[in-house]
Amino acid sequence: MTMVTEKDINEQIAWAKINTDVLKSMENPRPAYWITLAVCIAMVACAALAEYIQYTVGMGPANLNNPHMWDMYIAAFVFWIGMSHSGTLLSAILHLIHADWRKPIYRFAEAMTTFSLMTAGLFPIIHLGRVWNMYWVLPYVSDRGIWPNFRSPLVWDAFAISTYLSASMLFLFVGMIPDLAICRDNTTGWRKRLYTILSLGWIGSDQQWRNFRKIYLLMACFLIPLAVSVHSIVSADFAMSIMPGWHITTFPPYFVAGALYSGCAAIITLFVLLRYFFRFEEYMTLPLMEKTAKLTFAIAMVWTYLNLIEFASVWYGHDIYNKELLIAKATGPYAWIFWTMLFCGSVLPFTLAFKNLRRHMPTMFVVSLFLNLGMFFERWMIVAPTLSMSHEPHQWDVMYGSIVEWAIVFGSFGWFGMLFLIFVKVFPSVSMYEVKEMVFHRKQSLGEEDLARMTDHAKPVTQTTGGEGT
Amino acid sequence: MSKKRMMGLFGDFEEAHDAIADIRRNEVPGLTVDAVTMTSPIEHPEVEEVLGDRPVHLQKFTLFGAIFGVVFGFIFLAAAQASFLVQPQGGKPVIALPSNIVLIYEMLIFFAVWLTFFAFIFLSGLLKKRSTLYSEKVSLDQVAIIVEVDENIGESVKGLFQKHKVLEIREEAIR
Numbered sequence: 001m002t003m004v005t006e007k008d009i010n011e012q013i014a015w016a017k018i019n020t021d022v023l024k025s026m027e028n029p030r031p032a033y034w035i036t037l038a039v040c041i042a043m044v045a046c047a048a049l050a051e052y053i054q055y056t057v058g059m060g061p062a063n064l065n066n067p068h069m070w071d072m073y074i075a076a077f078v079f080w081i082g083m084s085h086s087g088t089l090l091s092a093i094l095h096l097i098h099a100d101w102r103k104p105i106y107r108f109a110e111a112m113t114t115f116s117l118m119t120a121g122l123f124p125i126i127h128l129g130r131v132w133n134m135y136w137v138l139p140y141v142s143d144r145g146i147w148p149n150f151r152s153p154l155v156w157d158a159f160a161i162s163t164y165l166s167a168s169m170l171f172l173f174v175g176m177i178p179d180l181a182i183c184r185d186n187t188t189g190w191r192k193r194l195y196t197i198l199s200l201g202w203i204g205s206d207q208q209w210r211n212f213r214k215i216y217l218l219m220a221c222f223l224i225p226l227a228v229s230v231h232s233i234v235s236a237d238f239a240m241s242i243m244p245g246w247h248i249t250t251f252p253p254y255f256v257a258g259a260l261y262s263g264c265a266a267i268i269t270l271f272v273l274l275r276y277f278f279r280f281e282e283y284m285t286l287p288l289m290e291k292t293a294k295l296t297f298a299i300a301m302v303w304t305y306l307n308l309i310e311f312a313s314v315w316y317g318h319d320i321y322n323k324e325l326l327i328a329k330a331t332g333p334y335a336w337i338f339w340t341m342l343f344c345g346s347v348l349p350f351t352l353a354f355k356n357l358r359r360h361m362p363t364m365f366v367v368s369l370f371l372n373l374g375m376f377f378e379r380w381m382i383v384a385p386t387l388s389m390s391h392e393p394h395q396w397d398v399m400y401g402s403i404v405e406w407a408i409v410f411g412s413f414g415w416f417g418m419l420f421l422i423f424v425k426v427f428p429s430v431s432m433y434e435v436k437e438m439v440f441h442r443k444q445s446l447g448e449e450d451l452a453r454m455t456d457h458a459k460p461v462t463q464t465t466g467g468e469g470t
Numbered sequence: 471m472s473k474k475r476m477m478g479l480f481g482d483f484e485e486a487h488d489a490i491a492d493i494r495r496n497e498v499p500g501l502t503v504d505a506v507t508m509t510s511p512i513e514h515p516e517v518e519e520v521l522g523d524r525p526v527h528l529q530k531f532t533l534f535g536a537i538f539g540v541v542f543g544f545i546f547l548a549a550a551q552a553s554f555l556v557q558p559q560g561g562k563p564v565i566a567l568p569s570n571i572v573l574i575y576e577m578l579i580f581f582a583v584w585l586t587f588f589a590f591i592f593l594s595g596l597l598k599k600r601s602t603l604y605s606e607k608v609s610l611d612q613v614a615i616i617v618e619v620d621e622n623i624g625e626s627v628k629g630l631f632q633k634h635k636v637l638e639i640r641e642e643a644i645r
Contacts, residue, residue: 015511015611150547151562151569159573163580170587182511185606200596203604205616206521209513211594214528218586226579233572436611437512 008101008287009435011442018283018435022179022428023186025278033277033421040417047411050404051126059129063402067387072401073127074237075379076409079262080120080416081161081234082255082375086263087113088168089227090295092220100441101291103434104283107179108274108424109267110172115419116266117165119412124157126408153236160233164226171219177202178212178433194426231255238382244321245329245386250313254306258378261303261345264296265371270420272365274429283430286359293358296371300349307346321391329385333398337377344374472643474624477603477616478631479638483514486613489634490520493617498626500619507616509608528589535585536578543577544570603642612637618644 053061064071087109094102125134136148138158148155181202184195202208235255238246248254271292275284314322329338351357351367358364389396401409423429480486486508494503508517518524551565591597601616608614619627624641631639 019610150551150573151566156569156572156576159576163576167579167583170583174587174590182609185609200591201598201600202596203600204509204511204608205595206508206510206514206517207524208594208596209510210518210524210526211528211590213513213515214526215586215590218529218532219583222579222583226576229572229575433512440512 006287007442008285008291009104009438009442010282011439011446013282013439015436015439018432018439019182019186021280021282022430022432023183025280025430026183026425026428029277029425030279033425036273036277037418037421040414040421043411043414044418045411047408047414050407050411054126054129054404054408055131061402061404062129063399063405064127064129067390067392067395067397068384068399070127070383070387071399072380072383072405072409073123075376075383076412077120077123077127078234078255078379078382079376080116080123080412081231082259082262082379083266083372084113084116084120084164084168084263085227085231085256085259086267087111087116088171088223089113089260090263090267092171092223092227095216095220096224100438101288103438104280104285104430105267105271105288105292106434107172107175107431108270108420108429109263110168110175111420111423111427111429112263112266112270113168114165114172115416115423116263117161117168118419119416121161121165122412122415124154153233153240156233157237160226160230164230167219167223167226171223173198174212174215174219175431176427178204179428179431182432183428228256231259238386243386243390244319244325245382247322248310248313250306250310254303254310257299257303257306258375261296261299262372262375264292264299265368265375268292268296268364268368269372272361272368274424275361278424278429280430283435289361289364290355290358293352293364296368297349297352300345300352300371304346307342325385325389328389329381332385332389334381334385334388338381341374341377341381344370345378348374472621473618474621475601475603475616475618475642475644476624476627476631477605477614477640478627478634478636479605479607479640480613480615480634481637483510483516483613485634485636486510486615487514487517487520489615489630489636490517492630492634494520494522498619498623498630500623501617501627505618509604509614509616511609511611511613514613526593528586528593531589532582532586536582538585539578539581540574542581543574546577547573601642603640605638605640 050061059065062071062073064073087106091102091106091110094106125131128134138148148158177199180195180199181204184192184199187195232252232255235251239248239251241247268289271284271289274280311326314326317323329335348367348370351363357367384399388398478486478489480489490503490506490508492498493501493506496502503521506521508514508521510517547570548565551570603614603616605612605614615631617627628639
């Protein structure tokens, strides 16, 4: 009895159909696409209004004051930086280990990275209050002889995030060049002009493919340590202080695991949405969702373990401030956020262990949203309780954020959604040439298997040609 | 003698591969694989068996970018910190190596990645004016072989292409 494995992708799919399906998706999405885009724009409008109030009145409406000099904005900043991690990092890792199932889904994941970083980058600026002075963070010498403090992790952040943003955008762009050439050859009007410029004259020559293979490999090799360094440095914003709850050795891996986790959850959310909006059932298949869900589950368990390690080291460390803070997190005014975080982050992922649930798109969509709610609460639990219950008891208070803060954070989701939805409408969200490669290699290996089977049975051999997808 | 460029479009990679293999076996006197370019909708590393070893030098630029990032990063940061001399440092070193290592690490990656990208554009022959022999079918599912030949062997090349079930042949004169 032979076991039948469900295929990631149908290897009989014609290459012309791949081009047609993906190009059509850019022209003709479902109405739900437009509704979602409109909702995102409305959310951005809310945030713009809130920022206008904050800009004209000052930081008062944001409730930023001692001891809460960091608050919702920094929690949102960490959340969005975290969200950016799975796309490029997972794409690079899966590329290096030759996991070809990444091919139909990596493009939108990488785009997610870029737009998450662009969203995250807004928060330090908004948080400054005096946004017009944001250029002070750039390393240049001013007429007063002042340079940024290079010993501060906040300056490291500026370096790391700008490097990560530019490298991720390049990685996304380079991976898209052959597809942009396909778009150039199959569109008219403004799209043709745009793709002609962006495809840089790609013709798919053997010389270009050889260099392409090399650059993709090299960039993947650089992006993995870069992505790890970025979130480690973000964790250093906290861990290099001596505040209780922040001065923790495991913070860098904890942040990286949390980043991968929220990124994977976001990939599931966007997977479900794109599959529906653009009718991508043939490319974003159930086996691919299963693999993504399994990966998310594994990362969720790593995150859970790191949480437990942190709790254990605080509990047995007998540092009175840290221990009291941990108890306050679990039993104090933030307890409902703490327990919701643990439920969403550590218990809910067990739904991903069930095959039937992994294959049910509405369930996966809802679960992924809750996973990310848990991850947002995680960031909230990192920032707020420490500031609420620090060394000075006379400063203790509770902070849930003002309406202006919530509006801006809410709007950041709209901003991300808007950028992402515009991207998938203008650029192919499924990599056409890589899906073709996937189909080609699957077909070839099928041909070889058939050949081997026939030889085993001593039958006349008729080798399949593989062909170029016709 | 005048030269021309010829392009044969093939329905699948195997036929194109075999045609190049024939060129390699000198089936058309006066035409070598050095004059052959293959264009395809996907990457076919297998073609290197017949096209021969065509080295890629991209990684050298990456290495140069990485080294430049380290050197420039150190000099830039040290120069910036040295201008702090007028400010009290509270007993800390003016040039702080541990924090600089973090920043130099980022600059290493930044310059390595960007230089690799620019080298990629240069070495891949991108941003050049496209030949009129380009076929849009290559971005769909066909494979093209482009050769530069003397006028007098044009017919032999056509014969070779036809032997391998070429779908279409196009030509252009090289000025």
